[in-house]
Amino acid sequence: MKKVYSRILSIVGNVIMVRAKGVAYEELAEVSTRQGKSLAQVIRLDGDLVFLQVFAGARGISTQDEVRFLGHPMKVAFSDNMLGRIFNGSGLPLDNGPELLDNLIEIKGPPVNPAKRIIPRNMVRTNIPMIDVFNSLVESQKIPIFSVSGEPYNELLARIALQAEVDMIILGGIGLKYDQFMFFRDTLEEGGALNRSIFFIHTAADPIVEGIVVPDLCLAVAEGFALKGKKVLVLLTDMTNFCDALKEISITMEQVPSNRGYPGDLYSQLASRYEKAVDFEGAGSITILSITTMPGDDVTHPIPDNTGYITEGQFYLRGGRIEPFGSLSRLKQLVNNKTREDHRAIMDGMIQLYAQYRETEEKKSMGFRMSQWDEKLLKYGKMFEEQMMDLSVNVPLEQALDNGWRILSECFMPEETGFRTDLIERFWPKKR
Amino acid sequence: MDKIGLITGINGNMISVHFQGSVCQNEVGFVLLGEERLMSEVIRIRGETAYLQVFENTKGVKVGDKVEFSGQMLSVQLGPGLLGQIYDGLQNPLVQLAQEYGFFLKRGVSKEPLNSDGRWRFTPLVKKGDSVTAGMTLGQVPEGIFKHSIMVPFDLSQKYTVEYIAAEGDYTIKDIIATLKDDRGNLIELDMVFDWPVKTPIKVYREKIPPREPLVTRVRIIDTFFPIVRGGTYCIPGPFGSGKTVLQQIISRYAEIDIVVIAACGERAGEVVETLREFPGLIDPRTGRTLMERTIIICNTSSMPVAAREASVYTAATLAEYYRQMGLDILLLADSTSRWAQAMREVSGRLEEIPGEEAYPAYLESRIAEFYERAGAVRLVNGEKASLTIGGTVSPAGGNFEEPVTQATLKVVGVFHGLSRDRANARRFPSIDPLESWSRYDSFIEKELVDLARHILFRGNEINQMMKVVGEEGTSIEDFIIYLKSEFLDSVYLQQNAFDKVDAQTPSQRQIYVFRKVIEILRADYPFKDKDRARGFFYSLRQLFIDWNYKEWDTPEFGEQEKAIDRFMSDNSQL
Structure with a gap:
């Protein structure tokens, strides 16, 4: 029997309190108001006082509104029928399709036993040289794109999603602008990937707390598919909104903030989501690519800072390009030894030369004299930026490596590059 | 009799529990949730309410659920078989959990940390009538490359007489291997394992x-x-x-x-x-x-x-x-x-x-x-x-x-x-x-040499900072050479390639040997007049040294590379 309570004792922020018995921690309830129904989740129990976080926000809730406990925690449907569908932050259809009620699975499942994890071994090709060549994406990796508002990060995310060799894509939008949501939908549709995608979309117009469950919904469904042998790519944009929602709730609950208002468990909260990235031995995998917009372009801000300690590297998107410095894929060493034998040499060599170009450019801007070597570097830097870093470059890894050799040969003599002799003999383009 | 308390509040992984009788600080309790037993620890007691942190997710726990107090503080099992194990924070063996429960860490399950079926070859080291105290060795079992001492449990605080000690042979960790008698005549039977509370340092x-x-x-x-x-x-x-x-x-x-x-x-x-x-x-x-x-x-x-x-x-x-x-x-x-x-x-x-x-x-x-x-x-x-x-x-x-x-x-x-x-x-x-x-500790290399090297690093850094403002042109050749020396020291000694078999690990003798050589180079005066010449010299020297780092210690190649360095030094230092 489901219990109904019709006396709300307090409403603070998006948290309401009722007096009830036999309620379980993290149980779900339905709050019926004049505007309609909303889900709420138990976030604290104190004697017979029950504190609930209302997903749709507490605006308009009256003290006489009904609270009905559902007797189970948050669940999400899991079936092949979800492919091509779009849901909101509570898991309800957003696309006029039918509601899916069969085969419900719990969200926020237990962590993977570390003893069952395996060392990642497969590269995910994206045809973006700055990723494939310099910071390879690896199956089961978790990696954020650090960026600032206004950068084309969602465009980058959509492009990776379309080009990555994965079985399916799950997009979680947290505080996503409506036009960005439309952009994702249209791009994946044009690219023919919509029928292997599932969307969980919480838009910027929706109540902020509803965004908190989006990563959990995505990852629970992803886990289900991964266990059935699918390679799943989960895209989360923008995790900064997720953290801000956590901040809002913890402050409503009068928790002591640790750093710039964020709760002390921000690290654990983020980790329990990102650590869902996994390669199941004998089954599928989950790869997580997320967006973290850095408030004020400050990497020491608690959100990017905590994220950086959890994820396996990061891509810096700045000025519409993936920055070679600061960007890092911690797992690239595990895969780039079995692509092509010049891969690592090109990766290190080109970046070292590009670093020298940056120094030269700095010297130039300070008015120091340019040597012949400096001029070569300047030419190289320009070509590198146009033919490697530019996001419009769309070539497979092997071609990108060939392009690398061509750029080097157009700027330098072989011995100036510091490459191993045997590689130069094999790969240095022959002059006709 | 088990002590049972009732949950009165839940906030995240913190529960408050109403209890009767006595409860001790840091005592372990178990939230009883059907089949699941969620381990938790008392971290505060106020009146008849104990606050416990639960070591697992508290999803689904209700007010009124039972908590069983164990009377024990959070402890680990000590005995042979710990080496080579992979445990979680509460000493559950993860490999064994994976065998039983698959990919995920199921909530509310635990496993014995030590295998109680395996047999260990026990060799007694005391005899009947010997007097022993906590921490003294009763016998040994081989554990991999070590001899694992089976000791008198550390919480036995008196003097005891050995009443019985097992003969040499194969025993499981649960077999009785000794009986001790205290001075009041009480007998204590011992097997090869005992528990110890984790938050109490072992001081025997x-x-x-x-x-x-x-x-x-x-x-x-x-x-x-x-x-x-x-x-x-x-x-x-x-x-x-x-x-x-x-x-x-x-x-x-x-x-x-x-x-x-x-x-x-x-x-x-x-x-x-x-x-x-x-x-x-x-x-x-x-x-x-x-x-x-x-x-x-x-x-x-x-x-x-x-x-x-x-x-x-x-x-x-x-x-x-x-x-x-x-x-x-x-x-x-x-x-x-x-x-x-x-x-x-x-x-x-x-x-x-x-x-x-x-x-x-x-x-x-x-x-x-x-x-x-x-x-x-x-x-x-x-x-x-x-x-x-x-x-x-x-x-x-x-x-x-x-x-x-x-x-x-x-x-x-x-x-x-x-x-x-x-x-x-x-x-x-x-x-x-x-x-x-x-x-705060001393190295196996003479302090005087280390100080000299550090001095060069500090000076090199200062000069580098200055050079960023005034450029290379505005830096004197003497300063420039110090800067090159510090860069040289950094590249050939401070940096180490973790992915190279040889360079990843430098034994102490080799460090002493190579460091002396580095110091010789840092100490020497170089009469270069031209910065490019100086740079070229140090870059070539650096290459020779890095190659040296990749040569295995105590091999002919190591000696040859050293000779190459010496030759290069004597050929180039007269300029």
Whole structure:
């Protein structure tokens, strides 16, 4: 029997309190108001006082509104029928399709036993040289794109999603602008990937707390598919909104903030989501690519800072390009030894030369004299930026490596590059 | 009779429980949830309400649910069979859990930490009528490369007479191997295992002695410039991406020590996986056996329950102390102590304690100090020396060393290996900052030489800073040469290639030998008039030295490369 309570004792922020018995921690309830129904989740129990976080926000809730406990925690449907569908932050259809009620699975499942994890071994090709060549994406990796508002990060995310060799894509939008949501939908549709995608979309117009469950919904469904042998790519944009929602709730609950208002468990909260990235031995995998917009372009801000300690590297998107410095894929060493034998040499060599170009450019801007070597570097830097870093470059890894050799040969003599002799003999383009 | 309490409130992983009778601080209780038994620990008692932190997710727990109090403090099992194991923070064996439950860590299940079916070859070392006290060895069993001492449990505080001791033979850990009698005539039967509360340091030794013996890690910048000693403490703070974990992994591989206990505390699971998948296949050249045989991994990664993360460092320390009691040298690596401190912060927040700086509890400093104090060189009851060295990484928020955890740690440790983001970005690994780091211990290399080298590093840095303003043109040739010397020292000695078989580990003799050579070069005067000539000279010398680093010690190639360096020096120093 489901219990109904019709006396709300307090409403603070998006948290309401009722007096009830036999309620379980993290149980779900339905709050019926004049505007309609909303889900709420138990976030604290104190004697017979029950504190609930209302997903749709507490605006308009009256003290006489009904609270009905559902007797189970948050669940999400899991079936092949979800492919091509779009849901909101509570898991309800957003696309006029039918509601899916069969085969419900719990969200926020237990962590993977570390003893069952395996060392990642497969590269995910994206045809973006700055990723494939310099910071390879690896199956089961978790990696954020650090960026600032206004950068084309969602465009980058959509492009990776379309080009990555994965079985399916799950997009979680947290505080996503409506036009960005439309952009994702249209791009994946044009690219023919919509029928292997599932969307969980919480838009910027929706109540902020509803965004908190989006990563959990995505990852629970992803886990289900991964266990059935699918390679799943989960895209989360923008995790900064997720953290801000956590901040809002913890402050409503009068928790002591640790750093710039964020709760002390921000690290654990983020980790329990990102650590869902996994390669199941004998089954599928989950790869997580997320967006973290850095408030004020400050990497020491608690959100990017905590994220950086959890994820396996990061891509810096700045000025519409993936920055070679600061960007890092911690797992690239595990895969780039079995692509092509010049891969690592090109990766290190080109970046070292590009670093020298940056120094030269700095010297130039300070008015120091340019040597012949400096001029070569300047030419190289320009070509590198146009033919490697530019996001419009769309070539497979092997071609990108060939392009690398061509750029080097157009700027330098072989011995100036510091490459191993045997590689130069094999790969240095022959002059006709 | 079991004591039962009833839950009155739930907030995250914190529950309040109404109880009758007595409950003790840090006692373990179990939330009874059908089949599941969620382990928890009493952390505060007020009147008839006990506050417990639950070591698992509290989803689905209700007010009115029962909690069974065990009467025991949070303890670990000590006995043969710990080496080579992978445990979670509460000493559940993860491999065995995986065999039984598959991919996920099921809630509310536990497993015996030690295999009670295996048989161990026991050799008695006492005889009937001998008098023994806590910590004394009754007999030994072979455990891998070590002789595992079966000791009188550390909580037996009196003098006892051996009434019975098992004859040499094969026994399981649950077989009775000795009976002791106290002076009132009470008999105590002993098997090979006993429990010990993790938060209580094991102190059954004669005395603590000052740590002096160097602990060779085979990392040049550490051993030569910022050495660690057996029984000492050190910390590695660094921002993300600066190579903390890689450095800990290198040390866990190459450190010249008997046993390594790795506490992977709140960090990425993937990193532990590398250790636990690779160690069983890596041969320790000093023993000829796999590294796994000298390693215990306590693994409570970031997505595993937070309260168990807090317990995991204590679990690791207790296991390490247990092996120290056998006269061994132990190294405990905790990665990362910041995550442990954050776990404390989360609990403190839920207890609504008045927060200190950055919301860390006021007792943060004393807890950190207590933890590092568990390290130490000791003289055991039998007169043997043994040691426990503790090294902890710190993950300061924003890479800022001014934050509370780093500062509290720096107060109590003997060595500071500060990692720098700039060095990491410049791919200068290990990225230990040679200007900021320090050690209170002495290196096996003469202090005078080390000071000379450090002086050049400091001067080189100053000159480099200046050069950024005035350019190369505005720098005198003398200063420029000092700068080149410091860069040379950095490239050929401070930096080490962790991916190269030879360069990744430099034994102490080689360090002494090579460092003398480096010092010769740093001491020499160079009459260059032209900066490009000077640069060319040092770059070529650098190349020769780096090649030298890749040659195996004590081989003809090593000698030949050295001769090549000498030739180059005598050919070029007259200019």
